[in-house]
Amino acid sequence: xxxxxxxxxxxxxxxxxxxxxxxxxxxxxxxxxxxxxxxxxxxxxxxxxxxxxxxxxxxxxxxxxxxxxxxxxxxxxxxxxxxxxxxxxxxxxxxxxxxxxxxxxxxxxxxxxxxxxxxxxxxxxxxxxxxxxxxxxxxxxxxxxxxxxxxxxxxxxxxxxxxxxxxxxxxxxxxxxxxxxxxxxxxxxxxxxxxxxxxxxxxxxxxxxxxxxxxxxxxxxxxxxxxxxxx
Amino acid sequence: xxxxxxxxxxxxxxxxxxxxxxxxxxxxxxxxxxxxxxxxxxxxxxxxxxxxxxxxxxxxxxxxxxxxxxxxxxxxxxxxxxxxxxxxxxxxxxxxxxxxxxxxxxxxxxxxxxxxxxxxxxxxxxxxxxxxxxxxxxxxxxxxxxxxxxxxxxxxxxxxxxxxxxxxxxxxxxxxxxxxxxxxxxxxxxxxxxxxxxxxxxxxxxxxxxxxxxxxxxxxxxxxxxxxxxx
DNA sequence: TGGTTGATTATGCGTCTGTATAGTCTGGGA
DNA sequence: TCCCAGACTATACAGACGCATAATCAACCA
Numbered sequence: 337x338x339x340x341x342x343x344x345x346x347x348x349x350x351x352x353x354x355x356x357x358x359x360x361x362x363x364x365x366x367x368x369x370x371x372x373x374x375x376x377x378x379x380x381x382x383x384x385x386x387x388x389x390x391x392x393x394x395x396x397x398x399x400x401x402x403x404x405x406x407x408x409x410x411x412x413x414x415x416x417x418x419x420x421x422x423x424x425x426x427x428x429x430x431x432x433x434x435x436x437x438x439x440x441x442x443x444x445x446x447x448x449x450x451x452x453x454x455x456x457x458x459x460x461x462x463x464x465x466x467x468x469x470x471x472x473x474x475x476x477x478x479x480x481x482x483x484x485x486x487x488x489x490x491x492x493x494x495x496x497x498x499x500x501x502x503x504x505x506x507x508x509x510x511x512x513x514x515x516x517x518x519x520x521x522x523x524x525x526x527x528x529x530x531x532x533x534x535x536x537x538x539x540x541x542x543x544x545x546x547x548x549x550x551x552x553x554x555x556x557x558x559x560x561x562x563x564x565x566x567x
Numbered sequence: 568x569x570x571x572x573x574x575x576x577x578x579x580x581x582x583x584x585x586x587x588x589x590x591x592x593x594x595x596x597x598x599x600x601x602x603x604x605x606x607x608x609x610x611x612x613x614x615x616x617x618x619x620x621x622x623x624x625x626x627x628x629x630x631x632x633x634x635x636x637x638x639x640x641x642x643x644x645x646x647x648x649x650x651x652x653x654x655x656x657x658x659x660x661x662x663x664x665x666x667x668x669x670x671x672x673x674x675x676x677x678x679x680x681x682x683x684x685x686x687x688x689x690x691x692x693x694x695x696x697x698x699x700x701x702x703x704x705x706x707x708x709x710x711x712x713x714x715x716x717x718x719x720x721x722x723x724x725x726x727x728x729x730x731x732x733x734x735x736x737x738x739x740x741x742x743x744x745x746x747x748x749x750x751x752x753x754x755x756x757x758x759x760x761x762x763x764x765x766x767x768x769x770x771x772x773x774x775x776x777x778x779x780x781x782x783x784x785x786x787x788x789x790x791x792x793x794x795x796x797x798x
Numbered sequence: 799t800g801g802t803t804g805a806t807t808a809t810g811c812g813t814c815t816g817t818a819t820a821g822t823c824t825g826g827g828a
Numbered sequence: 829t830c831c832c833a834g835a836c837t838a839t840a841c842a843g844a845c846g847c848a849t850a851a852t853c854a855a856c857c858a
Contacts, residue, residue: 364805380687382613385845396807397846403805407846454739455686456611465742479772489763496746497736497763498772504735505728507686511696515727530785532720532728538771538778541710541729547769551762595835616815627837628816634835638816 365403367393372414377449381411381456415453415460418446422464426471448521451507465499472499485544488551505529596634598624603645608680612642612687646684646691649677653695657702679752682738696730703730716775719782736760 362370371392375384386407390397404410425446453461473495480487487494505512505520512529513520520529593601602623606615617638621628635641656677684692704726711718718725736743736751743760744751751760 380613382611386847387845398808398848399806401847454742457741462742462745465739466746469746476772479770482774483770487766489759489766493747493759493763494767496743497760497767500736500739500743501732502735504733504738505731507735507738508696508731510688511685511693512727512731514693515697515700516724527785528720528724529728531782532724534773534778534782534785535718535720536725536728537773538775539710539714540771541707541768542765543713544769547765551765554758554761554765617817618815629819629838630836632817 364393364395364399368395368400368403368410369414369417372410373418373446373449376411376414377452380452381458411453411458412460414449415458415464418449418453419461419464421446422450422467426467447503447506448509451503454503455507465503468503469495469499472496472502595624595626595630599626599631599634599641600645600648603641604649604677604680607642607645608683611683612689642684642689643691645680646689646695649680649684650692650695652677653681653698657698678734678737679740682734685734686738696734699734700726700730703727703733 368389371389372384375389375392379388386397386400389410390400393400400410404413450461450464454465469492473492476491476495476498480491509520513525516525516528518525518528520526599620602620603615606620606623610619617628617631620641621631624631631641635644681692681695685696700723704723707722707726707729711722740751744756747756747759749756749759751757
């Protein structure tokens with residue numbers, strides 16, 4: 337396994353598209369990883385082809401195999417990379433206990449990738465979800481402290497649901513953007529989403545009396561048919 | 568394009584599956600649709616093969632093409648079918664204004680299919696999402712009435728986000744179930760999710776003072792780098 | 799200078815998938 | 829009885845994809 341080396345003075349690393357932001361004088365290995373992250377996040381694992389990643393990275397499909405063993409290995413490499421990046425980001429967030437950073441967690445650059453991977457059942461991103469749940473759990477602890485009543489449901493269960501809900505937003509970004517009238521990953525959309533989430537999170541969506549009635553009535557409701565499962 | 572015809576000799580192509588467990592004496596055409604719904608919901612559109620659907624339905628791949636034109640046409644047929652079913656379900660829900668039915672909307676049988684289709688960017692399910700947003704919007708209207716303050720963000724924007732959040736739960740059912748310790752589509756899990764959602768929805772997750780500070784601080788925050796986009 | 803190593807490419811192979819086509823079987827009307 | 833429409837199957841074809849291999853090229857070291 338080669339490390340992130342600086343390429344030899346290869347001058348012809350340049351046929352690529354990128355100029356504006358960041359660096360395009362990256363290692364081919366790094367370019368492949370970046371291209372894979374974008375493609376996996378945008379198109380999903382299945383729809384993404386090795387050839388497409390290679391084309392975006394400006395290399396041949398064979399080189400991809402040379403650096404990463406297979407398509408699945410490349411996915412795992414991306415997963416581990418993102419896992420590290422999230423760890424790093426979490427450390428920064430913990431030092432700055434602002435709520436905004438936490439709220440828009442899933443709107444970050446890696447959010448799209450994580451969301452896609454979780455929905456695609458990537459075998460190695462389970463721990464990422466669990467860690468996000470743990471983060472939400474710690475956050476819920478503070479919320480529970482300022483609650484008059486006692487929560488009736490285990491905190492981790494609620495944390496898992498809140499986490500899944502947060503991830504649902506970038507997952508359905510296309511439809512959300514359509515409802516917003518602007519790209520939710522664009523500057524305006526990102527701000528709009530953050531402000532809306534702050535409003536949503538800071539208010540109860542249903543009355544506690546209604547919830548109590550519904551919860552009581554739920555336990556005795558025998559409803560809806562079941563569909564057969566695929567053998 | 569043939570419609571849902573009644574097969575000549577077959578005893579019944581009855582409105583099907585309404586009662587308890589559906590039967591296997593369905594039209595081949597109906598069996599194909601049922602199998603496709605399950606496969607698409609469980610494996611996603613791309614991972615699902617025509618041959619797999621045919622095998623589950625107990626027919627040959629050719630018959631699938633005979634009834635539905637192509638794989639994409641089959642998907643559209645499923646979308647329209649689910650769209651009708653949701654319409655029908657909505658009518659029932661509106662007559663029974665219980666909150667529980669609304670909360671567990673995405674836990675219904677078709678929820679998995681809708682969630683998958685939305686995440687898979689199915690071209691014909693956009694209207695379904697928009698309708699769910701409208702439902703949520705109507706629901707938010709009642710919530711806003713019992714709010715002391717005035718919402719700062721457009722109601723439809725908040726409705727879209729809440730809708731996406733709700734759909735995120737069945738989408739990440741695998742990870743949610745792992746955190747729950749039981750299958751969230753099973754009897755226990757379904758009840759647990761419903762009760763947890765009632766608890767979550769009936770309480771603010773962050774304080775309004777915190778939210779105000781965060782919202783104020785957000786507009787002047789210049790944070791995080793941007794990643795390049797694929798051309 | 800010569801040779802080894804690693805980055806990189808070109809090319810081909812086997813498989814899977816969607817699609818197309820031709821053929822088979824069955825029931826019901828004339 | 830004939831026969832044909834429609835449900836259904838078997839098989840084949842073309843393309844795409846992941847994967848593998850061999851060849852080429854540049855740099856570094858003895």
